[in-house]
Amino acid sequence: MPDSYLVHVAGAMRSYYKDFSKYAKGRAPSQKVAWVTSFAPVEILDALDIEYVYPESYAAVIAASGLEQPLLEESSRQFLSCDCCSYSCCFEGCISTGKGPRGVPPVPDVLIATNNQCNTLPAWWSILAKRYNVPLIVLDYPGEFTDADIARPYVEKQHKEFVKKMEELSGNKLDENELAKRIGNSINSVAAWKRVCACLKEREVPPTLLFDDINFLITARCKEETAIIYNLMADEMETYPECNKSLTPLFWIGYPLWYHKDRYLTEVMEGFRVCGSNYITWWNLDYEGDSVWDKLFGAYNNTFLNLSQKTKTERLSALIAASGAKCAVTCRNKSCKCDYVSAKNVGIPQAELEVDMIDREYLDVERAASLMKILKETVS
Amino acid sequence: MKILSMSGFVPEQIIDTVRFTGYEGSERLSHYCGYAADFISQVKEDASIDGAVFPKSCDSSRSIGSYLDETGKFIYSMPVPAIRDEGSVAYFADILRDYKAKLEKHFNISISDDEIKARDMVISERNAKIAASYGKLSDLSYSSYIREVHASLNAPYSFDESRIEAGKDGKPVYLVGSFLAGIELSDCIEKAGMKVTGDDLPESGRIAVQSESADSSEDIYLKIASDILSRRPSPTQDLFEELIKNDVAEIEEKGCRGVIFATQKYCEPYDYLFSVYKKVLDEKGIPVLQVQLSDSTDAGAHAFALEAFADII
Numbered sequence A: 001m002p003d004s005y006l007v008h009v010a011g012a013m014r015s016y017y018k019d020f021s022k023y024a025k026g027r028a029p030s031q032k033v034a035w036v037t038s039f040a041p042v043e044i045l046d047a048l049d050i051e052y053v054y055p056e057s058y059a060a061v062i063a064a065s066g067l068e069q070p071l072l073e074e075s076s077r078q079f080l081s082c083d084c085c086s087y088s089c090c091f092e093g094c095i096s097t098g099k100g101p102r103g104v105p106p107v108p109d110v111l112i113a114t115n116n117q118c119n120t121l122p123a124w125w126s127i128l129a130k131r132y133n134v135p136l137i138v139l140d141y142p143g144e145f146t147d148a149d150i151a152r153p154y155v156e157k158q159h160k161e162f163v164k165k166m167e168e169l170s171g172n173k174l175d176e177n178e179l180a181k182r183i184g185n186s187i188n189s190v191a192a193w194k195r196v197c198a199c200l201k202e203r204e205v206p207p208t209l210l211f212d213d214i215n216f217l218i219t220a221r222c223k224e225e226t227a228i229i230y231n232l233m234a235d236e237m238e239t240y241p242e243c244n245k246s247l248t249p250l251f252w253i254g255y256p257l258w259y260h261k262d263r264y265l266t267e268v269m270e271g272f273r274v275c276g277s278n279y280i281t282w283w284n285l286d287y288e289g290d291s292v293w294d295k296l297f298g299a300y301n302n303t304f305l306n307l308s309q310k311t312k313t314e315r316l317s318a319l320i321a322a323s324g325a326k327c328a329v330t331c332r333n334k335s336c337k338c339d340y341v342s343a344k345n346v347g348i349p350q351a352e353l354e355v356d357m358i359d360r361e362y363l364d365v366e367r368a369a370s371l372m373k374i375l376k377e378t379v380s
Numbered sequence B: 001m002k003i004l005s006m007s008g009f010v011p012e013q014i015i016d017t018v019r020f021t022g023y024e025g026s027e028r029l030s031h032y033c034g035y036a037a038d039f040i041s042q043v044k045e046d047a048s049i050d051g052a053v054f055p056k057s058c059d060s061s062r063s064i065g066s067y068l069d070e071t072g073k074f075i076y077s078m079p080v081p082a083i084r085d086e087g088s089v090a091y092f093a094d095i096l097r098d099y100k101a102k103l104e105k106h107f108n109i110s111i112s113d114d115e116i117k118a119r120d121m122v123i124s125e126r127n128a129k130i131a132a133s134y135g136k137l138s139d140l141s142y143s144s145y146i147r148e149v150h151a152s153l154n155a156p157y158s159f160d161e162s163r164i165e166a167g168k169d170g171k172p173v174y175l176v177g178s179f180l181a182g183i184e185l186s187d188c189i190e191k192a193g194m195k196v197t198g199d200d201l202p203e204s205g206r207i208a209v210q211s212e213s214a215d216s217s218e219d220i221y222l223k224i225a226s227d228i229l230s231r232r233p234s235p236t237q238d239l240f241e242e243l244i245k246n247d248v249a250e251i252e253e254k255g256c257r258g259v260i261f262a263t264q265k266y267c268e269p270y271d272y273l274f275s276v277y278k279k280v281l282d283e284k285g286i287p288v289l290q291v292q293l294s295d296s297t298d299a300g301a302h303a304f305a306l307e308a309f310a311d312i313i
């Protein structure tokens, strides 16, 4: 019987959560711990043997476990406005109460925030820095808003200074070959994940699986194991039956709804099948360039939410065209101002739903159902 | 040529800009701060506006370009460095050069360094005058002072203390927030019997209480970049510890009896800041009132809350 990816998944999960309070049971982590945002250059941390934890992802896990409401309420009691990104509110509730499905993450030795997806994250990390009284490092990525010849040396300098600080923290010296190896792993992870994503268009693949399993590309992209998991997954999915072509192909624009058992609104999507999503492509980072520094610049400066509207629209339109979608659900995410405008002029009929990816009480399901009905009438 | 600018991070020295103060616009963009939404409206709707320049420093401002890219006007999103060191000054200077080059290209004009230097002198003089008046806030009417500040943000950048009215007695308070678009709020504060003796606003306290610019070089771009980045930190720069320390020192030194925290709704830098600011003030026993403004022209409906606050302090 071929090796199932599930065995590797279990191993990767064990490794990621080993120092969360539910499993550590008071044991201190053996490595220094960084809390990072989801587009941080973790290849550097991994090469220096620093453990890294993703608060955003953990907020998603909390909502998927159905525990978000009391934690959102707690964050309000901590004077954090409910207008702020729900990832931060949910996570703030978790660390304030010590409650979470896997306990709380190991206490950070350093906080690393990037602004290549939004400016919320550095602000959120600033309140974490105040709480834990540990250094906050903000990595500033100008993105497509700035000419690359100005941005590249600026980012490279920051990456090199970041290495120095992390060497001091970890007591380890960076071996550039090790860094190159981690970047190579990330490149392999992206390539394997693209194989997985390709199955969504043609095969009977539940989108839920992709919304959940992109987690490894986010939290473990530079680990060798990740490409193994995704290649095994793709091998398996490529044998799945063909998808039901009589259903209307629909593109899901925006975040998965983490609180939902399926991560998308199955209850109002009868007659549709999800044939593509932009969220599942966001971590398909492009490590272009010759040197490790060029590769890191390419990957982390040009993340999707750090692109100009023109490029975002072009990329999204190309993805939609490749998926064969006839229509789209566009999630207007209350939490995310930066993603709010991603879907401009995409050229197919859309149902625009007001959602929040964490707070289940935000959605008006009846209204969503009626918008989906209109969408169905439009495309039929 | 009329270029609408937003934020103290946008240099006034490169070209004359019109500082955005408020506009009753038709753009109602969910979850963006009303200030940014009104800025978008004015650029789109006001035919006299030829261009817009705004920072990439918060989620609302970084999204502005997405709404304006099809206007055909000059649109410049200025990536303000999120860090403050020598490297970021040099980088910001490069951005300023790029801004100038893009202006020249778009409008087919030429901007000389001498012109920029001359404007820099005027701006520096104005800032020194703002700082001098800021030092005398206990004697001045704050609402009259802040109006004079706002008027001086546009060419010819003249600031004249003699135009500022004398202040009446009132309970001393400290004002924190983003650009005070709804300037009537300052009238309401005074009417409620309070007197603003210090602030952490981008157009006032942050200009007035500025550390010595680190750069004395002949390079005008480095000088401007250094001047802007030497100001007291804005919450968009994520230096909450330093910001709160500075504010608390000033609040205590001036014997302020309370803090009014006035922000736009959906303004995440100030929302995050508030969550820690409030805890620090609570520990020190300093009352704080949060006033949330719905857009760039909102200032009205807070009189009752301000009066109640004046009573408790």
Ligand code: SF4
Pocket (backbone or CB within 6 Å): A056, A085, A086, A087, A117, A118, A119, A120, A121, A335, A336, A337, A338, A339
């Ligand atoms: S959901 Fe949006 S605002 Fe929240 S952390 Fe992600 S990118 Fe930032």
Ligand code: SF4
Pocket (backbone or CB within 6 Å): B033, B034, B035, B036, B057, B058, B059, B060, B061, B178, B179, B236, B264, B266, B267, B268, B269, B270
């Ligand atoms: S008011 Fe706040 S959210 Fe709006 S532009 Fe200013 S800093 Fe950004």
